[in-house]
Amino acid sequence: MNPFRPAARGERTPIRAEAPAARTDGTLATLRLYDPIDSYGEFWGVSAKEFARVLDELPDDTTEIRLLINSPGGEVWEGVAIMNALRSHKARVVAVVEGIAASSASFIAVSADELVMMQNSELYIHNAWGIAIGDAADLRALADDLENHYDRNIASVYAAKSGDPVDHWLAEMEKDRFLTAEQAVAEKLADRIEGVGDAAAAKAKFDMSVFARADGRRAAARAATPKLPSQSEPGVPNQKEKLQMSDTIKAGLRERLGVTDADVSDEVLLAALDEALEEQADDTPAPVAASIPDGAIVVDKAAYEQLQSNAAAGRTALDTIDAARRDAVIKSALEDGRIAAASKDSWRAQLDKDEEGITAILASMPKSSAVPVEELGHSDSLTSADDALYNQLFPDEKKGA
Template identity: 35%
Template sequence: MRNRYLQLLADNRSVQGRRFEVRLQAEADAAEVLIYDAIVDDAQMAEWFGGVAAEPVVRALRDITASTIHLRVNSPGGSVFAARAIEQALREHPARVVAHIDGLAASAASFLVMASDEIVMPKGAMMMIHKAWSVAWGNEDDLMATAAVLGKIDGTLVDTYADRTGQPAQQILDWMRAETWFTGTEAVELGFADRLAEGAPRADESAQDQAAPGAWNLSAYLRPPHAAKPAQAPAPAAAGEPLVSDEHRARQRQRLACMARVASTI
């Protein structure tokens, strides 16, 4: 049984330009929060696979006193519950939150931005919604219990999207079941975003910001909009270099611990 969540994280572990960053703009009474990464459960997952966990994002949001937060998102998705925690922190923040989907808001990132007061997308950006994933084993009762929990999670996601878009719940569920990818124009037309971005990129946006969108390997999904980039083979070990270092063994133990924890939760 394939764990697509772990595949998504592993496939994107070496993507360049990933980061979580807060930029304060005191003169404009605003803050810019960049989530240009996958969303993971905790710091241990973030250390091994990359990604940003909920705790540092929530802590950073609490420290922001600006009246406007520009949330800039380019994320392939990740953990449902970590994204829910970030979403709730955004809803509770007194600032006006404007979400800018700079490249991609897929899976968990797509409902995270629903907490914003306004959602802005360029025409070339994409948003994707789908049904929740999990891994389960055991007897019939165990598998049915897992399915029931997944059904409840999907129900909460349907409510979130329907509340924001005004679309019928059954239509939302059908889109989720089909793993639907929306362009910026489609997202605005259907209520997932409020308006299309206007004009050229700002002069203060770095080249790294502009290069990051589109870099994700999305082969863990069923219907990605473009082919995944091939993984690069690791460089061969130098002559006389130990094949397995102590650091490598420690990393492997950490990876197994992460996999065991993820496999036991939704």
């Protein structure tokens, strides 16, 4: 049974197509969707099958379809089928909400190439509904399908039109919103407003009591559902009822705290526990800094880096002094004739490896053993043959100048 049908059987206005008399080119067609959307069709409402049949009957040269809407909506999949039938038609579709486009009629209207809201007309959006018969698992499955599939599918139509994300429209659908013509344009669901209309009179044509929820179905349901105690601040519970300490816990606390009164109240026992915890905290020794092992010191980082720099400079100076001293040892050995010039580099390399030992070896080598550097003999003067003859003739006289 269609929930939008008044109890009394009434006159049904069928969907029909017609070419306006005012147009002479015959390329504009008008379709009227003035009933609930229902898969049974006929008396119960307009089915997707009936609607598609009318579309098929349109002239081939139709370039624009004006879809006049005054419908409370109905079945989701019938609405999706009608929406896609219009989408697939080659003609441009202009939806005109003359009264109310509610529920599935709203996303049919929004999916058109252009949506025009008549003055005082309205859109109505809400979360998908469902009916299930079965056990708890079946009902949970339906709830999951409604939230994760149906609702998102419908919200995606509004999102495609407005440019807002799907999650935005999921939040709006949850509010069970009636949007005025002005609000529909502001929300970017409708493109413009034109003409005059009467939303109140349009709603009166249908039984809209099923939507009579000022704050939305889910909001009302949440308000009626008992909630668990909330918290005023993180870590500070907003306790609604006074909790009683169990006898087992109470006896254990009395024993550990040394309380002998068996009738002690919970408050006194908790106060004794707080006092014991405070005393324990006071007795806790302060953390001891890690001890420095023998032979180690703590030094400032900058000072340590300066020490490293100075040590590097000292090492360089010491290497220079060592090199000069070893060079002097080799020079002395050359001057004494202990080594030959050809072998000085080899001796110098040996000094870098074992200065003390090589120095001792060089000192033990005889002078001039490698190269003669000392006189073998000398005379105070050189005597020529004439000088020798003169000395024989004049032995007591000195040779004059």
